[in-house]
Amino acid sequence: MRFLIVLVVIAVSVTLFLYHPKFGRKPGAGRLSKIQQASNYKDGQFQNEHFTPDLAEGATYYKVFTKFFFGKSKTNAPKNPLPSVKTDLKNLNPNENILVWFGHSSYFIQADGKTMLVDPVFSGSASPISFTTKAFAGSDAYTTDDLPEIDYLFITHDHWDHLDYETVLKLKTKVKKVITGLGTGEHLERWGYDPKIIKEGNWHDELVLDNGFVVNITPGRHFSGRGLKRNTALWVSFVLQTPSFKMFLGGDSGYDTHFKAIGNAFGPFDLALLECGQYNEYWKYIHMMPEEVVTAAQDLKAQNLMPVHWAKFSLSVHSWDEPIKRVTKEAEKQNMPTTTPMIGEKVNLNAIGKKYDHWWEGLE
Numbered sequence: 001m002r003f004l005i006v007l008v009v010i011a012v013s014v015t016l017f018l019y020h021p022k023f024g025r026k027p028g029a030g031r032l033s034k035i036q037q038a039s040n041y042k043d044g045q046f047q048n049e050h051f052t053p054d055l056a057e058g059a060t061y062y063k064v065f066t067k068f069f070f071g072k073s074k075t076n077a078p079k080n081p082l083p084s085v086k087t088d089l090k091n092l093n094p095n096e097n098i099l100v101w102f103g104h105s106s107y108f109i110q111a112d113g114k115t116m117l118v119d120p121v122f123s124g125s126a127s128p129i130s131f132t133t134k135a136f137a138g139s140d141a142y143t144t145d146d147l148p149e150i151d152y153l154f155i156t157h158d159h160w161d162h163l164d165y166e167t168v169l170k171l172k173t174k175v176k177k178v179i180t181g182l183g184t185g186e187h188l189e190r191w192g193y194d195p196k197i198i199k200e201g202n203w204h205d206e207l208v209l210d211n212g213f214v215v216n217i218t219p220g221r222h223f224s225g226r227g228l229k230r231n232t233a234l235w236v237s238f239v240l241q242t243p244s245f246k247m248f249l250g251g252d253s254g255y256d257t258h259f260k261a262i263g264n265a266f267g268p269f270d271l272a273l274l275e276c277g278q279y280n281e282y283w284k285y286i287h288m289m290p291e292e293v294v295t296a297a298q299d300l301k302a303q304n305l306m307p308v309h310w311a312k313f314s315l316s317v318h319s320w321d322e323p324i325k326r327v328t329k330e331a332e333k334q335n336m337p338t339t340t341p342m343i344g345e346k347v348n349l350n351a352i353g354k355k356y357d358h359w360w361e362g363l364e
Helices: 002-018 031-034 061-070 163-171 186-190 258-266 290-299 322-333
Strands: 096-101 108-109 115-117 152-155 180-181 196-200 206-210 211-218 237-241 248-249 271-275 305-308 345-350
Touching: 031 180, 096 305, 115 248, 180 186, 180 258, 186 196, 211 258, 237 258, 248 258, 258 290, 271 290, 290 305, 290 322, 305 322
Parallel strands: 115 152, 152 180, 180 196, 248 271, 271 305
Antiparallel strands: 096 108, 096 345, 108 115, 206 211, 211 237, 237 248
16 A cells, blocks of 8 residues: 555656646647648657657667766766856847857857847756756856847757756747747747747748748757657757848757758858767767768858857767867868857857867866
8 A cells, every 4th residue: 555655646746747837738729730731740740851760770778778877978077167258148239240159059149130049048957857967067157137139039849958948938028039840839838928929830931030031941850859748849950041141050950861952952051050969879860970960061061060069968978078079070071161169259150260269178
């Protein structure tokens, strides 16, 4: 009887935990009806363009868990706080065209008079349990209080390291428009966002945001999910066209033919922001290996590559700086120019070819 009582208490506790608003909400009837008409939605979930197993050939969940808990690099996280620069984003010259990276996949763009924010995570954690998957010391130099009003908030997918409940709540009064994939808007509506400001789209949709500002929603090779059920919302990348610039905002993705297709349809790009960290051979179909990131940039016909998805969270077993070391080494081999700013450092979009110091070298 005591054992049964304990099981009931655990079951009730887990149920209550999963019902917390931070887990979002599965698409309701109206939104689900539209989703079910999508060609990439089948058997109750969104599908990748090509077969995408969770684990690579020869990998097992036992091997993954063993490696993750017992095989991590001793330098999986930096020993000392990461350096950063604090840019006053609220008092920028409106004529400046800049990008500021916040670590991992979060960055701010001001281009042609519009402010944009991509996958912001400022809560200090990339997990539903706040004391786990903590941000590296020094990487949380910014908070939502440091941000001006945001014309366009881009969310690539609903994973915790890209869609942060605490951050999005605090941004609610600052955001004028949200652009995301089908299904993700359900989370935002549960969190109090006005449905009128949310623009959801499927792969290959084009959204005209303003005069000269156009976004094409493009594929990725990944998955989604904040709770027990996967793939009820879509994972996307974005082709962002402003009056003066064309950028590829990557989101999480394994390597596949979609990069070349996007490059042929929309390239060349002034800048491609591609995820280069949190990879492993065991799950190589949903996260690119660093060398593949450079190949993807070439496929996109990018004139410059900015590697993101590193320097804030440890979501794999590699050392914290291995992604940037490998991707910059490969970029040199493939003659791909890279942009590698420090967290918070201004990137001048009118001078993207500027060389940046390898600030991570010599850090422990």
